[in-house]
Ligand SMILES: Nc1ncnc2c1ncn2[C@@H]1O[C@H](COP(=O)(O)OP(=O)(O)O)[C@@H](O)[C@H]1O
């Protein structure tokens with residue numbers, strides 16, 4: 001164990017996952033995940049103020065005070081290293097200039113058979129889920145993009161798929177057409193009529209029923225290969241999708257484990273294991 005590792009093992013540290021919509025934060029004490037929360041991207045000027053701190057303690061104070069501003073119910077203090085994973089290169093470029101930031105790369109994840117451009121969020125969530133519930137495992141991440149990522153009994157990547165997530169499908173229709181309204185995914189609290197008679201419900205119907213049918217189809221194809229596999233869903237639309245599946249395809253929904261923090265479970269295991 002090197003000194004850096006020792007710091008992670010014994011002390012509080014922050015995990016930062018940079019997604020395409022927002023920042024995902026976690027506070028760990030040693031190997032335990034204490035709490036997790038989401039924030040918007042921070043202005044570059046704010047991040048640069050962190051970098052101007054003269055000492056690690058000052059740096060951490062500034063990060064912490066910024067996070068406290070965002071989330072006042074988290075009492076953070078003391079020096080915190082940050083373990084960062086990102087699927088947004090322009091954001092990585094800003095954050096990696098800071099001291100105390102260590103970037104997690106694909107090479108650090110002990111999955112077999114990965115391809116070089118696999119998203120680090122997908123690899124971390126897969127590793128976190130597999131190490132927790134066992135392999136084979138399928139992870140569905142319903143973020144900006146919706147991804148399926150599966151590994152077999154040998155902790156080897158089988159593969160997956162990427163499609164526009166729920167919010168992105170609504171955004172694309174709202175932004176790339178002349179007269180469709182921009183709908184918000186979070187406003188869907190019940191399934192629309194399948195054959196709708198107004199524009200918002202027609203958009204909702206098309207997007208949600210197609211997405212649910214697609215998820216069902218991918219899950220069935222996975223279970224055909226690995227009948228005993230656990231299947232987990234994470235990401236910002238996880239609850240909406242699980243609830244909708246519950247109504248539409250209850251037997252599929254019954255197989256889905258909902259867990260918000262799969263990426264941080266993976267991060268915790270990686271950060272602690274790295275020598
Ligand atoms: N407060 C929120 N802000 C942004 N997106 C949200 C929020 N609550 C739920 N969502 C949903 O979460 C999805 C984004 O998921 P998330 O996991 O945060 O994305 P990413 O990891 O790609 O940044 C969007 O499709 C959106 O519908």
Ligand SMILES: CC(C)(COP(=O)(O)O)[C@@H](O)C(=O)NCCC(=O)O
Nearest residue numbers: 019020087117118119143144145162
């Ligand atoms: C597929 C993703 C865009 C998902 O990102 P997210 O929606 O979580 O922000 C990201 O994992 C990524 O950029 N992946 C690289 C390509 C791949 O995994 O094959």
Ligand SMILES: [K+]
Nearest residue numbers: 141143144145
């Ligand atoms: K995702």
